[in-house]
Amino acid sequence: PAGIRxxxxxxxxxxxxxxxxxxxxxxxxxEVWLRAAFGTEPAFDPGVAVSHLRAPALFVIATHxxxxxxxxxxxxxxxxxxxxxxxxxEGHHFTPYSGDALEQVARAALAFYxxxx
Numbered sequence: 001p002a003g004i005r006x007x008x009x010x011x012x013x014x015x016x017x018x019x020x021x022x023x024x025x026x027x028x029x030x031e032v033w034l035r036a037a038f039g040t041e042p043a044f045d046p047g048v049a050v051s052h053l054r055a056p057a058l059f060v061i062a063t064h065x066x067x068x069x070x071x072x073x074x075x076x077x078x079x080x081x082x083x084x085x086x087x088x089x090e091g092h093h094f095t096p097y098s099g100d101a102l103e104q105v106a107r108a109a110l111a112f113y114x115x116x117x
Contacts, residue, residue, distance in 0.1 A: 016094035056083045056116035067093035
């Protein structure tokens with residue numbers, strides 16, 4: 001209906017959330033609480049916050065991400081302090097959540113944890 005606002009308007013966002021939400025027992029509801037994302041003082045800006053990381057960081061970045069821009073995410077990785085690791089995943093924002101990409105990310109996470117913790 002006209003006038004309804006959308007938080008994540010990219011096609012891959014609605015496809016993923018509606019697919020997951022329709023699975024039996026998912027408990028997913030088509031609602032979002034925005035207080036954590038907006039209206040904070042000072043405003044949260046991950047691009048600024050990344051340079052203040054004081055712990056090892058694993059960045060998982062999708063090559064064709066329109067939800068969290070691939071270029072912006074790579075730039076944030078470049079600005080983050082060491083130790084850090086970058087794992088690029090071929091696909092869009094939600095690709096790492098299933099299939100071969102999930103296995104790729106799980107292996108990268110395990111290797112990262114073993115080397116940094």
